[in-house]
Amino acid sequence: MTKFGFLGLGIMGSAMAANLVRAGFEVVVWNRNPEKCAPLVALGARQADSPRQVVEQCGVTFAMLADPAAAEAVCFAGGGVLEGLPPGHGYVDMSTVDAETSQKIGAAVLARGGRFLEAPVSGSKKPAEEGTLLILAAGDAGLFEEARPALDKMGKQSFYLGELGNGAQMKLVVNMVMGGMMAIFAEALALAEKGGLDPRQLLEVLAGGALANPMFKGKGSAMLAGDFTVNFPLKHMQKDLRLALRLGDEVAQPLFAAATANEAFKKARSLGLGEEDFSALFRAVKAD
Template sequence: HVASRASYMSSALAASVPRTHPLPPHRSFSRAHRRRSAPLPRAATASESEETHEPMKLAFLGCGIMGVPMAKNLLKAGHDVCVWNRTSAAAAPVVEAGGKLAASAADAAREADVVFVMVSTPDAALDVAKAAADGLAPGKGYVDVSTVDAGTSSTIASIVRATGAEFLEAPVSGSKKPAEDGALIFLCAGDEGLYTRCASPLETMGKAHFFLGDVGQGAKMKLVVNMIMGSMMGAFAEGLTLAEKSDLDPATLLEVVSLGAIASPMFALKGPTMVKGTFNPAFPLKHQQKDMRLALALADELAQDMPVAAAANELYKRARRDGADDEDFSAVLKAVKK
C-alpha cells in the first residue's frame, strides 16, 4: 500500500485531506508525492515517472464543458491528440489549440494508442463506445472518464475488450475549473496495465488518481462522492434560505461557515455566487440530478436506505421541472426558495 496524502473532492472543487496512516487496499498517486520513493503500481517510482513520460498518441471523444479543457491540457503537455465530438463545432477550441479533428469516433480511435471519452450520460457513453469499437484493436486502450453506473461501465468494458483492446473506467471528481487547472481526481478501475500506461495523461489532467480494482468500483465511488456533494448542496441551499428569511446577512453566514468545522471548498466557491443569484454552469444541475438518481439506484440494489440523499434528489427534480437543467447545480437554491 502507498502511505500518502489521499485526495478527496466534490465534483465542484478538489480539496486535499492529509492522512497519517496507510491507505486502504487501493493504489493512489498525487502530484504532491511525485518526489517520494513510494512506487507507482507495477511501474517506475513516482520520481522516475516524472522524468520518463513520453508523448503519447491519444484520442479524446467528447468536447463539452469538461472535455475541452482536458484535451487542451493534454496538448499543452506535448501529447498528440485527435478529437471527435458529435457536433464538430464544439471541438473547435481543441483544434485551434493544435488537436486534429477526426471524422468519426472510430477514425479517432484508429489514430490513437489510447482513447479517452468524456460524455454526459450513460446512454451517450454506450453510443460512443459502440461507435469507436471499429477503430479499436489489440494493443490499444479505452479510458472512459464519464460518470455512469456500474452496469453501463461493465457493458462498455465488454464492447471494448471484444476488440482486444484494454479498458479502464476513470470517472473524474471535479468540474470545469479543476479541469482547466489540471486538478481533477481520477477514480480508476479495470485493466491495471492500462492504468499504468496512462500515468502521464492522468497526471497531466489531474492532481491525483486512484486504482480501485475491478470495473464498476470506480463508477460506484464516483456516484457516492456526487451523492454526498448533492446532499451537501441541498442542505447549504436550505441554510442560505433560512438565514435570509430570518433577516440574517448571508455574507456573514458564509464567513461563519468558513471558520468552523463545516468549512468546505465547495461552500467557499459556490456561496458568493448563490447569494448573488448567479448560476453559470460549471457542473449542470441536470447532471447532478442524474448522479443522484444513479446513486439511489445503487442503494436500492443493495437494499440500503438513503433518506437524506432521496430528499435532496427531490429538490433537484423540482429545480429541473422549473427549468434549471443547464444552470449550475447550485441553482437548487431556487427550488428551495420557491
C-alpha cells in the first residue's frame, strides 16, 4: 500500500487527512504550524518537520494550501517539496490556485523527475469531514488512477478533466458561481427583512421551488441566527473571485455579475469579516 503524505492542515486539509488515516492508510503530515499536526498524530499519522521530509518518505503526497503564494512556498522554498522529491514521486496539489500557478508547480515537479496532478475540490468543511467532496483533477492520468484509493476516501466523485490547468480553471468557475449565489442570497434576506417580510418564510419559499439548493438550505437559518461558524473563510472566497476575474481578463470574457460579487466580498473584508465564514457577507449587506 502506498504511503501518503499530506501538506497543509487547515480547515479542509485536516479533515481530508483524517479521512485517509481512518481508512487505514499510512500517512505522514506536515503543517506550517506544527501544533495542528497533533490531532492527526493522535489518530495514527506520523509528523514530519518539513515538506521535504514528507516527500522523501512517501510515494504520493497531497497538498491543501491556502492560496497560490502558499502553494509556491511549500514547493520552492528551502526545505520544500522540490528539495526532497524522489524520481517518480507523485505530487497532488489540491489547493485552489490559478492555472498559471498550477502549471508552474507542475513544470518544476516534472523537471525533477516527479509526476504532478492538480486536484482542487468543490466543497467546504462538512463535506471534507464526511468525505463527500467533488475532486476536479487534471494532469498526469496515471497518477490520477494511482491516487484514486485516497481520492475516493476524500471525495464522493472525482472528475478527470484532461490537461494541466483545467482543474484549476474549473474550480474557479465553480466558486465564482457559489460566490455570486451567496451575494444575491444575502441581499435577498436583507431585503426581505427591511421590506417587512419574514425571512424564514423566504427560506421556505426558496426551498419549495426551482431555486432550492443545498447552500441556501444549509446556510440560511444560520445566517438569520447570526451564526457564521467558519466552513469556508470569506477571505478565500474573495480570493477565488479575484482569480476568476483574472481568468476572465485573460480570455476576454466579460464577468459583470462576478465583478459585482467580488466588490461585495471586498467590502466585507474591509469590515474585518475575512476570517469569518463566507456567509458573513450577510453582515456587510445588512450594514448598508
